[in-house]
Amino acid sequence: MSTAYALIDCNNFYASCERVFDPTLKNRPLVILSNNDGCVIARSGEAKELGIPMGIPEFKARPLIKKHNIAVRSSNYALYGDMSNRVMETLRSLTPNLEVYSIDEAFAELSNRLTGSFWDYGVEIRERVLQWTGMPVSVGVAPTKTLAKIANEYAKSTPEREGVMVLGSNQVIEKVLRQTPVDDVWGIGRNYSKTLREHGIETAFDLRNQPDSWVRKTMKVTGLRTVWELRGRSCLEIDETTEPRKGILSSRSFGKTVTDCRHLKEAVASFTERAAEKLRAQYCVASNISVVLVTSKYQNPGSKYKFGLEIHLPNPTANTPRLTKISGMCVEQLFEPGRHYKKAWVMLTGIIPQQEVQRDLFSESSYDNKDYSLMESLDAINQKFGKRTMMTAGSGIDQPWQMKQQFLSRRYTTRWDELPEVR
DNA sequence: TCTGGGGTCCTAGGACCC
């Protein structure tokens, strides 16, 4: 193996973050709920063993939670985001070629190492991250990213591996692929795995042995890449760049259903505010904004429950008041009395770097220097004094639609007033 | 009663151009 990829993945990331700052949670089963406390989105190892499934609605899990005295937390993204940065910085101290793939995983490219030393490298990563951040991680090493994912999974589920697995020789790869259910392969989701199983393809090993033409036909080029990667031919490279996002979405379910237009406009205004903030954080402007209002899809199954509108902005902008005004007009058009709204979202697309904006000489509404410095001060104030210190009046003060967060832990690392205390 | 919030890539098909 001359070039190899490592996948470093935090174990039960959200649960581990909570534990770093609250030792009473050690060894106790723990679940983390989605925004709005709707579903279980993360579980500690103990909670998994007790049979709490991923994604289950909280009310369905409640009997088990009671029975086993499982600890419950609302998701605390301020805390998780900060912990994630610490882990990634630690990884960068050990490997220059790092691709941060998600909040809790990163790929590293390892060139010119001897097979023997991959294992040592994995152990070193684990030890350093644990020591510097308190976060347990697992490491999988293999000739391709797809195989590194599988190696990582194997390291996690096989305690004897002590959190590190190297897939080097063909014999070992084959043995592990035979044990890997096809739906555990990266890139194979619910739909494809159903199709594959209908064709008698049960394991990663079976999938690897399918002819290219059939794979291409049933799973398109992305599927073919997956199969080649399983065969050890690398098709996916390390991507270290952080390109600007192509779309920025801000959405929330409401704490309780919203039926009046004013509150709906407030909610959408505040989502617009957040989206615009993200947009400016990457020094970009948007050329389109779309607003979607959502009612319950469970209430009248099959009937329409999403109502959306997209507006093209002749002059791309990142100006919050301007965007808020447009999204408010969308709400007015979409709103129908009598509907019970559960959720809304605001999406910004057609995103281009600020400097590349075509100036429109005859219009005052382009994103000019005055706009820019106003927004810059707004962001600076909110960063210094906390979110929503300054906001547009349209986003409402009382915000009755705010999400439920009954079990929120403190933002230990990002708020002075919520630092952990030692007695 | 109660069901998350972000993202990516690919493809097909239509509009439109020369």
Place this chain on the structure above:
DNA sequence: TCTGGGGTCCTAGGACCC
């Protein structure tokens, strides 16, 4: 009856990821 051949751009929708 016969009815070009190529291209681009955009959108909607479907698949996937964490």
